[in-house]
Amino acid sequence: MEVPILKQGEVLIATFQAALSDADLEHLRRGLVQQVVRFRSRGVIVDVTAMDVMDSFASRTLREIAHMIRLRGAETVIVGIQPEVAFAMVQLGLTLEGVATALDLEEGLAYLIEKFKNID
Amino acid sequence: MRAGEIRVTINSDQDIVAARQKGRALATELGFSTGDATLIATAISELARNIVSYARKGEMSLKMVHGSSRQGILIIASDSGPGIRDIRQAMRDGFSTSGSLGLGLPGVRRLMDEFEITSEPGQGTIVTVKKWKQ
Amino acid sequence: MSKREITAKDSEARGGPGVEIVRSEAPSELLRELVAHLRQNRTLLREEWVVRISETRLLTAMTKEEIFAEATSVYDSYVEALETEAFEALQAYARNLSERIIPRGVETHEVVGIVLLLRDVLARSLFAKYQTDFKKLNRILDAYEPAANRIANTVAVGFVQERERVIRQQQEAIRELSTPVLQVRERLLILPIIGVIDPQRARQLTEQLLRGIRTNRAKVVVIDITGVAAMDVTVANHLVQTVEASRLLGATVIVTGLSPEIAQTLVTIGVDLGKMNTVGDLQGGIEQAERLLGYKVVTVADPRQS
Numbered sequence: 255m256e257v258p259i260l261k262q263g264e265v266l267i268a269t270f271q272a273a274l275s276d277a278d279l280e281h282l283r284r285g286l287v288q289q290v291v292r293f294r295s296r297g298v299i300v301d302v303t304a305m306d307v308m309d310s311f312a313s314r315t316l317r318e319i320a321h322m323i324r325l326r327g328a329e330t331v332i333v334g335i336q337p338e339v340a341f342a343m344v345q346l347g348l349t350l351e352g353v354a355t356a357l358d359l360e361e362g363l364a365y366l367i368e369k370f371k372n373i374d
Numbered sequence: 375m376r377a378g379e380i381r382v383t384i385n386s387d388q389d390i391v392a393a394r395q396k397g398r399a400l401a402t403e404l405g406f407s408t409g410d411a412t413l414i415a416t417a418i419s420e421l422a423r424n425i426v427s428y429a430r431k432g433e434m435s436l437k438m439v440h441g442s443s444r445q446g447i448l449i450i451a452s453d454s455g456p457g458i459r460d461i462r463q464a465m466r467d468g469f470s471t472s473g474s475l476g477l478g479l480p481g482v483r484r485l486m487d488e489f490e491i492t493s494e495p496g497q498g499t500i501v502t503v504k505k506w507k508q
Numbered sequence: 509m510s511k512r513e514i515t516a517k518d519s520e521a522r523g524g525p526g527v528e529i530v531r532s533e534a535p536s537e538l539l540r541e542l543v544a545h546l547r548q549n550r551t552l553l554r555e556e557w558v559v560r561i562s563e564t565r566l567l568t569a570m571t572k573e574e575i576f577a578e579a580t581s582v583y584d585s586y587v588e589a590l591e592t593e594a595f596e597a598l599q600a601y602a603r604n605l606s607e608r609i610i611p612r613g614v615e616t617h618e619v620v621g622i623v624l625l626l627r628d629v630l631a632r633s634l635f636a637k638y639q640t641d642f643k644k645l646n647r648i649l650d651a652y653e654p655a656a657n658r659i660a661n662t663v664a665v666g667f668v669q670e671r672e673r674v675i676r677q678q679q680e681a682i683r684e685l686s687t688p689v690l691q692v693r694e695r696l697l698i699l700p701i702i703g704v705i706d707p708q709r710a711r712q713l714t715e716q717l718l719r720g721i722r723t724n725r726a727k728v729v730v731i732d733i734t735g736v737a738a739m740d741v742t743v744a745n746h747l748v749q750t751v752e753a754s755r756l757l758g759a760t761v762i763v764t765g766l767s768p769e770i771a772q773t774l775v776t777i778g779v780d781l782g783k784m785n786t787v788g789d790l791q792g793g794i795e796q797a798e799r800l801l802g803y804k805v806v807t808v809a810d811p812r813q814s
Binding site for chain 1: 714715718719721722725727749752753754755756757758759
């Protein structure tokens, strides 16, 4: 399944769809990191608005993405987690600790811009 | 209108998605709230995931169930994989925030209302969970 | 499938001296026969039933036309249930019907009453038809009674279930009203929790809060638990989960009004209070929130001092 990755200046925006299999997520992870290197992006927004279920594998993949992107000197922020999904995640103990989160795309961008300012 | 029993063979990670989508559809058809349908779909995803990770192959069964004055959903995840040696240990692991929960069974129990597990090393595992409509 | 009853009876012997072969219909054949009769006499029996309903002064909340309209569909469903024994479909029908008539003020005893009246009306009709053949009447009733009783039961249960659902819905609405999530400033929500929280209410609060965060695009939430007397481990866990879930939606939670007892409970379940944002009281919490949001707290000079 192709996941659109948009480039907006120094930020990459990846919009995850619903019904992504494990293989899809793996593919995505590799693809995103490649793009960060290719474009020398400073930030990545992963939009999971369309994901109606976030299980342990999805959660781990997101954390791995954030980790690998940080190794390349860029910041990741996850946006669009739905209220019901957030509730289910914390019941399972999936808190995405160590990964930045924001409400939506707008907030995610604001977060990254603030972060870039502090780094500069 | 109301499906009898829905069975999903679990063989690959693709089947995990199929199982949880069918689970959500059934939960919605049974009248569960969106929030509860999400909890159910998430539990199914974790149970199916366990089958793929540890047993390679198994089956999920989803169906409506009646209580004394309420309705619910019954989910059975079964496989003939290696089985769990120490069930108590598997159930005791609290959640770590690392996101890798091993079997994630305590989490599944939190998501659902009733939880039962039978497992014998070499004989496979059966996890039975229920959620009642509020 | 016919049963053959062999009884020793001289006078009606047909198969030989001292043996009577009596052919009796199977229950399903009998049911088919009585269902056919009830269908043939539908108009008559339904009318009689409606008369009995008004005689016993049931369904006073409904007009004659309404009663007649509902009576027709109830009669047909009743007879169909006798025929098909599809009681689940009947229960769904009963819940459906209940959904319509409960808002009209119809009560449980009325619904049970009218179903029993229908049962009686139909039974009397069967008495009348088979009165000359007592044995047959008995067999007909053997087939009719268990089915009719099951129908009465099913309809009553369906009605009660629907009533209970309505009541639960109303309770839910009341609970939601009594635990408001307040937006006091842009991007800031306050959730004052008062009284006793059971796990169900705690869960409902969490769901309400998360929805509120999304709707109001809140960046900071102040959860005030000054009014909470005690908190058991389950509810304390819920509080922690609420904080964690809020963060997933990009909101920071400040917990205010933490009593020493509750702080102890949290520590017991392994919460690192150092990681949780806690402030003594609500006022302090709001100020902290405003700082987080970038509002400058300015002290206005007292105009009286000049």
